[in-house]
């Protein structure tokens with residue numbers, strides 16, 4: 640909803656103007672609030688940092704677009720159009736007004752700024768590389784004969800040019816070296832901006848996002864992998880001083896990994912499924928590790944959708960039961976609890992079959 644509707648609204652403006660930081664911040668606040676509390680006025684906890692949610696799904700985020708980068712990548716399209724447009728009036732107007740000094744070879748400053756003394760001496764200041772280079776080498780013309788003291792600078796200049804060894808006679812062409820396509824796309828520019836400074840970690844993103852389950856369960860699984868679901872443990876971290884106790888077994892503190900993995904009630908659900916496949920499964924210590932190994936251990940790495948979604952349904956059943964006990968004071972017995980999980984699972988398996 641956020642990516643397809645809320646982002647689409649300002650897209651036109653953002654592809655024409657660079658939005659002020661204040662406007663971007665305001666839009667981000669609206670989107671953030673909408674994500675966590677929908678249309679309700681009641682304030683709800685933001686369980687993960689918005690910056691983390693902006694990260695691509697493949698490397699640990701939710702893939703919600705960062706407005707600033709979206710704006711920048713849309714604007715970059717004009718640079719690409721400017722560079723690739725030929726014989727167009729708007730390009731000529733802009734080139735005339737602002738000049739066109741290429742940063743050829745040097746990515747930071749044009750050669751005219753790096754060697755201003757030689758640039759002043761140059762007879763053909765607007766010449767292109769192709770006009771000054773041929774098979775024999777550089778064909779430079781200066782306004783006057785060079786003095787001894789100019790020679791060092793010339794040597795330095797030629798050494799700079801020599802670093803670039805792939806000159807050929809072919810017509811120049813523009814290449815976008817981000818991504819594999821070779822030409823500019825807003826998406827590739829966005830992905831590039833959005834991954835700067837982010838460490839790539841091995842993250843079980845396919846088990847979180849590439850499963851055919853309702854989106855709210857996808858998001859819930861993501862929060863679990865981040866260990867950010869509002870259990871007593873996490874409420875305590877937020878300053879609520881609660882006596883932490885698991886709602887299911889009432890024996891241990893309520894941590895994410897206890898409630899969803901190691902609690903004796905939850906263990907029964909895990910066993911129910913591993914017994915079906917007759918596998919001996921060594922349960923890992925943390926949710927993220929379960930996501931990494933569940934499909935490999937029980938499904939031999941196959942793409943069988945029914946198995947991939949089991950873990951998410953166990954967690955969802957546990958969470959529903961936990962909340963029923965916490966907020967409504969009602970509890971199912973263990974048989975009912977297992978039946979709830981199976982019913983939910985088979986209902987969604989049917990959806991998977993119908994969809995495919």
Ligand SMILES: [Zn+2]
Nearest residue numbers: 885887888902
């Ligand atoms: Zn427990």
